[in-house]
Amino acid sequence: xxxxxxxxxxxxxxxxxxxxxxxxxxxxxxxxxxxxxxxxxxxxxxxxxxxxxxxxxxxxxxxxxxxxxxxxxxxxxxxxxxxxxxxxxxxxxxxxxxxxxxxxxxxxxxxxxxxxxxxxxxxxxxxxxxxxxxxxxxxxxxxxxxxxxxxxxxxxxxxxxxxxxxxxxxxxxxxxxxxxxxxxxxxxxxxxxxxxxxxxxxxxxxxxxxxxxxxxxxxxxxxxxxxxxxxxxxxxxxxxxxxxxxxxxxxxxxxxxxxxxxxxxxxxxxxxxxxxxxxxxxxxxxxxxxxxxxxxxxxxxxxxxxxxxxxxxxxxxxxxxxxxxxxxxxxxxxxxxxxxxx
Amino acid sequence: xxxxxxxxxxxxxxxxxxxxxxxxxxxxxxxxxxxxxxxxxxxxxxxxxxxxxxxxxxxxxxxxxxxxxxxxxxxxxxxxxxxxxxxxxxxxxxxxxxxxxxxxxxxxxxxxxxxxxxxxxxxxxxxxxxxxxxxxxxxxxxxxxxxxxxxxxxxxxxxxxxxxxxxxxxxxxxxxxxxxxxxxxxxxxxxxxxxxxxxxxxxxxxxxxxxxxxxxxxxxxxxxxxxxxxxxxxxxxxxxxxxxxxxxxxxxxxxxxxxxxxxxxxxxxxxxxxxxxxxxxxxxxxxxxxxxxxxxxxxxxxxxxxxxxxxxxxxxxxxxxxxxxxxxxxxxxxxxxxxxxx
Numbered sequence: 001x002x003x004x005x006x007x008x009x010x011x012x013x014x015x016x017x018x019x020x021x022x023x024x025x026x027x028x029x030x031x032x033x034x035x036x037x038x039x040x041x042x043x044x045x046x047x048x049x050x051x052x053x054x055x056x057x058x059x060x061x062x063x064x065x066x067x068x069x070x071x072x073x074x075x076x077x078x079x080x081x082x083x084x085x086x087x088x089x090x091x092x093x094x095x096x097x098x099x100x101x102x103x104x105x106x107x108x109x110x111x112x113x114x115x116x117x118x119x120x121x122x123x124x125x126x127x128x129x130x131x132x133x134x135x136x137x138x139x140x141x142x143x144x145x146x147x148x149x150x151x152x153x154x155x156x157x158x159x160x161x162x163x164x165x166x167x168x169x170x171x172x173x174x175x176x177x178x179x180x181x182x183x184x185x186x187x188x189x190x191x192x193x194x195x196x197x198x199x200x201x202x203x204x205x206x207x208x209x210x211x212x213x214x215x216x217x218x219x220x221x222x223x224x225x226x227x228x229x230x231x232x233x234x235x236x237x238x239x240x241x242x243x244x245x246x247x248x249x250x251x252x253x254x255x256x257x258x259x260x261x262x263x264x265x266x267x268x269x270x271x272x273x274x275x276x277x278x279x280x281x282x283x284x285x286x287x288x289x290x291x292x293x294x295x296x297x298x299x300x301x302x303x304x305x306x307x308x309x310x311x312x313x314x315x316x317x318x319x320x321x322x323x324x325x326x327x328x329x330x331x332x333x334x335x336x337x338x339x340x341x342x
Numbered sequence: 343x344x345x346x347x348x349x350x351x352x353x354x355x356x357x358x359x360x361x362x363x364x365x366x367x368x369x370x371x372x373x374x375x376x377x378x379x380x381x382x383x384x385x386x387x388x389x390x391x392x393x394x395x396x397x398x399x400x401x402x403x404x405x406x407x408x409x410x411x412x413x414x415x416x417x418x419x420x421x422x423x424x425x426x427x428x429x430x431x432x433x434x435x436x437x438x439x440x441x442x443x444x445x446x447x448x449x450x451x452x453x454x455x456x457x458x459x460x461x462x463x464x465x466x467x468x469x470x471x472x473x474x475x476x477x478x479x480x481x482x483x484x485x486x487x488x489x490x491x492x493x494x495x496x497x498x499x500x501x502x503x504x505x506x507x508x509x510x511x512x513x514x515x516x517x518x519x520x521x522x523x524x525x526x527x528x529x530x531x532x533x534x535x536x537x538x539x540x541x542x543x544x545x546x547x548x549x550x551x552x553x554x555x556x557x558x559x560x561x562x563x564x565x566x567x568x569x570x571x572x573x574x575x576x577x578x579x580x581x582x583x584x585x586x587x588x589x590x591x592x593x594x595x596x597x598x599x600x601x602x603x604x605x606x607x608x609x610x611x612x613x614x615x616x617x618x619x620x621x622x623x624x625x626x627x628x629x630x631x632x633x634x635x636x637x638x639x640x641x642x643x644x645x646x647x648x649x650x651x652x653x654x655x656x657x658x659x660x661x662x663x664x665x666x667x668x669x670x671x672x673x674x675x676x677x678x679x680x681x682x683x684x
Contacts (some may be wrong), residue, residue, distance in 0.1 A: 010431045012684060042626055085627060086591040086599075089352045093378060110592055113644035135622060135630050137592040137599050166625070249428040250452055250479040257428075257479050263660045264684075267610035268624065271371050280477060282610065283508070284384055284656050285406050285427060285684075288477050302455035302636050303430050314626050318605045319661070321683065340605075341663065342627075 006329045007305060011247040012264040012319040015307065016226065016335070018327055020241035021052070024225050027237050031208065032219050038062045038201060039083060043222025043314050045339035046323060047075035053225070054078065062201075062220045063339075066092040073099040082127065082201070083107040084162060084220060086114045086137050093121035100124065106159055110139040112150055118193040119154040126156050127199060130191040132163035132184035141187040145194030147224040160199030163188040164220070170230070178210045185214035205231055205238070206324030228313040230269040242323075243307040244272070244316065246287070248300055254290065256300050260308045261285040266315030272308045348671045349647060353589045354606040356662040357649065358568065359678070360669055362583035363394070366567050369397040369579050373550065374561050380404045380424060380543060385564025385656050387681035388665060389417035395567070396420065404543075404562045405681075413594040413681040415441040424469065424543070425449040426504060426562060428456045428479050435463035442466065448501055452481040455491055461463065463494040468498055469541060472533040474505035474526035483529040487536030502541030505530040506562070511548030512572070520552045527556035547573055547580070570655040572611040584665075585649040586614070588629070590642055596632065599643050602650045603627040606659030614650045 003009050028037060039053045042064035050061060050072060060080040063069045066089075069081050085108055087093055096105050100123060108129040109115045112138045118126060128148050131138030138148050141163075148158045168180040185202065191198045192215060203211055203219040211219060223231050226242035246260035258274070262282040265272050272287065276295035280288040287308060291298060300306075310316040317323075318340050325333040345351050352613040370379060384406035391413060392403060405411045408431075411423050426579040427450055429435055438447055442465060450471040451457045460468060470490050481489050483505075490500045498525050510522040527544065532558060534542045545553055545561040551562060560654030568584035578583045588602035600616070604624045607614050608615050613621045614629065618637035622630040629650060633640060642648075652658040659665075 010434055010684070085601075086644075087601075088589060088591060092352055111644055114591070131594065135597050136625065136628055140594065247430060249430060249456070252473065252482065259427075259429075259684075262608070262610045263657050266604070267608075267657075268604045275413050283478065286478055302428075302453055315605050315609075342352070342601075 003210045003331055006245055006324070006326060006333060009245055009324065011245050011305070012260040013245045014323045015245050016323045017241045017242045017243070018325045018332055020239040021225060024227065024241060025053060025056045026237045028208065028221065028224050029058065033057055033061050038218045038220050039225070040064070040084075040220050040222030041068050041072060043317070044226055044311040045317050045337050046335050047071055047077050047338055048335040049225065050077045051075070057108055058141055060218070061205040062222070066096055067341045068339045069096055069105060070099055073103045075338070078103065080104045081106070084164070086129065088114060088117045090117070090121065092253035093117055093123060096120040101339070107146070108137070108162060109151065110137050111147070114149045115147070115154055115156065115330050119156055124157055125159055125202065126151055127159055127162045128191065128195045130161050130163040130188055131167050132187045132202070133168070134164060136166065138163060141191040144191035148195040153341055155194055158195060158197050160197030160201070161188060161192045161195050162199070162220070164189070164202060164204065165207060166204065169204055170234070172233070177207060181207050181210045181214060185211070185216065204232055205236065208236070222315055226313045226317070228269070228316070229273050229309055229311045241311055242313060242316070246306050246308050248302055248304045248306060251300060251302060255280060255288050257286050257288055258306050258308065259285060260287050264307065264316070265310050266319070266321050269311035269316065272310050274306055274308050286309035345673055347673060348587055348666070348668060351587055351666065353587050353647070354602040354623065355587045356659070356665045357585045357587050357668050358665045359583045359585070360667045360674055362581040364569060366569065366580045366583060367398045370550065370566050371400065375399055377402050380560045380561055380562050381567070382406070382562050382564030383410050383414060383424075383681055385572060385659070386568055387659050387679050388677050389413055389419050389680055391567065391675040392419045393417070402560070404564070406482065407684045408438055409683045410681045411438055411447060412441055415445045417680070419507065420444045420445065423448070426506070428452055428471065430456060430459045430542065432459070432463065435459055435465060439464040446562060450479070451489070452479050454489070457489070457493045457496055457498065461498055466499055467501055468493055469501055469504045470533065470537045470545065472503050472505040472530055474507050474529045474544070475510070476506060476508040478508065480505060483533040486533035490537040500537060500539050502539030502543070503530060503534045503537050504541070504543040504562070505533070506546065507544060507549060511546050514575070519549060523549050523552040523556060527553070527558065531557035548576055549627060550578070565655055568655045568659070570611070570658070571615050571651055571653045582651055583653055584655060584658070588648050588650050590644055590646045590648060593644060597622060597630050599628050599630055600648050600650065601627060602629050606658070606661050607650065607652050608654035608661070610657065611653035614652050616648055616650050
C-alpha cells in the first residue's frame with residue numbers, strides 16, 4: 001500500500017519538504033540565474049531533484065563521481081555536465097567518454113596524469129582545477145597555464161578553470177569569509193588569465209553571496225537545496241527542507257530512543273538535532289534523546305514519529321534509497337536517490 | 343572484465359582480507375563455539391560472510407533490522423535469527439512473521455507496546471530486552487519479570503533475556519571493563535531469574551573475553567570479523583581484515599589526495615587511518631594525506647593505490663554494494679553487501 005501520510009512510513013525514512021525545497025531553489029535562482037549557477041548533484045544524488053533545479057532555469061550541473069554524470073545523462077537532465085573531480089580509472093573514463101557523445105561532459109584535471117587519462121579515454125573537454133587554498137585537489141595557481149598548454153597539446157579543449165574555496169565555507173564571520181573568498185579568487189583570476197577559456201567556476205552554498213566582485217562566472221552549490229544544521233549556523237536564507245523521520249521505539253523515565261541511527265545520518269559534522277530534544281548519542285540504528293527543558297512536559301510514546309535533522313546533508317542522502325516528498329505530513333511523491341555510489 | 347588484482351579495481355572499493363577474516367572467525371569460535379556465539383550481522387551486512395561464520399559452527403545469528411532478518415532467511419543462512427532491536431512498524435513485523443514460518447525468528451521487546459505489536463503480527467518468540475546500563479533500549483531490570491508475564495498473556499513464548507553492555511565496550515582498561523561487565527551482568531542475571539526461559543544473551547566484541555564468570559550463555563559480537571581502528575585500540579586478538587581501497591588522484595608538494603571520502607567511510611568514530619600517512623581530513627569523496635616521518639621518502643604518484651582503514655566498520659559496510667575478497671593483492675571472489683537498509 002502506498003503511504004499517504006508520514007505516520008504510515010516505515011522508518012528511518014528520508015523526507016523532503018517540497019515547499020521549503022522550492023523556496024530554496026527559488027531564492028538561489030533569483031541570485032544566480034540560469035548558467036550562473038551550476039548546481040552540484042553530490043549534495044542530493046537525485047535526478048528528480050536535479051530536474052526540479054532545471055525547471056528553475058539551470059541547465060548546467062556539477063557532479064562529483066562518474067556515476068553521477070552517467071546517471072544524469074541517462075535521466076536526460078542537464079545539457080552540460082561537469083565532473084568537478086579528478087579520475088584516472090580507465091573504465092570509468094571510457095564510460096564518461098561514451099556519455100559525452102550524447103551530452104557535453106567536462107572533467108576537472110590538475111596534473112599531466114589526469115590529462116593523459118582523460119585524453120586516452122577520448123574525453124575532449126576539461127577545466128583546469130586550481131588550488132585556491134583548500135588542501136585537496138587542484139594545481140598550484142602559477143602552474144595552471146602550463147598545464148592548460150599540456151592539455152591543448154593532447155588535442156583537448158580547455159574550457160577554463162575551477163577552484164573550490166572549501167576551506168572558507170564554514171568561517172563564522174561573513175566579513176572574514178568574504179575577505180578569504182576575495183583572496184582565493186584573486187589566485188583563480190590569475191590562473192584563468194594564464195589558462196584561457198570562457199569558464200571560471202567556483203563557490204558553494206557557504207559563499208553563494210560573496211562573489212559579486214570576484215572573477216567567477218558560475219557558482220557550484222549543492223547544499224542550499226536541502227540544507228543541514230552545519231550550514232544553518234551561517235544564517236543563510238535557505239530553510240531546512242530535509243529530515244530523517246524516525247519512530248520512537250523505546251522510552252524510559254529519563255530518555256527515549258528513536259530508530260534513526262548513524263547508518264542513516266552523515267556523522268562527520270557531529271550529531272543530528274531534533275526539535276524539542278537534546279541528542280545524547282547516536283548508535284548504528286538508534287539515537288537517544290532527552291526532552292529539552294521547554295518540552296519536558298510533552299508526552300512521547302512508543303510509535304510516535306520524530307523528525308531528525310542531519311548535521312551533514314551530502315552523506316545522509318547517499319545512505320538512503322528513496323526520499324518522500326511531503327507537504328506537512330502529507331506524502332506528495334517519492335524520488336529515487338538514484339545517483340548513489342561511484 | 344573481472345578484475346584479478348586490486349590494482350585493476352575502480353575505487354573506492356571495499357577489500358576483505360580472506361586470511362585475516364578466517365583468522366578472526368577461528369579465534370572467536372575457539373573461545374565461543376557453536377551457539378555460544380550469536381554473530382551479529384549488523385557489523386557486515388553480508389549473507390556470504392554470515393555463511394562463513396556458519397561454517398565455523400555458529401547457526402544462530404543476531405540482526406539489527408528487519409531487512410537483515412529477511413535477507414538472512416532468503417539466503418538460507420542460520421536456523422535461529424534474533425532481531426536484537428525493537429520494532430513497531432506493522433508491515434515489517436508482518437514480514438518477519440512470514441519469515442518465521444521458515445526459520446525461527448525471535449524479536450527483542452522492552453515494553454507493552456512492542457509486545458502487542460509483535461503479537462498482533464503473529465510473531466511467537468521474544469526476548470525481554472533488559473537495560474543493563476547503556477542509555478538506549480531495554481526495560482529496567484526490576485520490571486523485566488512483569489513484562490515477561492504480560493508477553494505470556496499474549497500467548498508469546500519468552501525465550502529469555504538480552505542486555506547489551508554497550509556503554510562498556512570502549513573502556514580502555516581491561517580490568518575496569520571487566521568490573522563493569524560483572525556489574526551489568528548481575529542486573530541481567532536477576533532479570534533472567536524473574537523472566538525465565540533458557541537464553542541469556544549479551545556482550546560484544548569489546549567484552550568477548552570478559553564473560554567467563556557472568557550469567558550469559560550466548561555472546562552477541564559482530565565487529566570481531568572485520569575490525570576497525572576503534573576496536574583495535576583495545577588490543578584484542580583480532581586483526582584488521584577490512585580496508586577501503588583508494589586511488590591517489592592528486593599530489594602536491596605537501597600533501598596527496600586519495601578518492602576515499604566520508605561517503606565510503608563510517609565517520610562517527612573519527613577519521614580513518616592509512617599506514618605510512620597522517621590523515622589531514624576527509625571530504626565527501628576525498629581524504630587528504632601527508633606522509634608520516636618514517637615514509638617521507640616514499641614516492642607516491644597519481645594512480646597509486648592505498649588502503650584506508652575505517653574507524654568504524656559497521657556504517658562503512660553499509661555504504662558499499664560489494665566487498666572484494668583478497669589474498670594480498672589477488673582478488674579471490676566478491677561478495678554482495680546484501681543486507682543494507684532497514
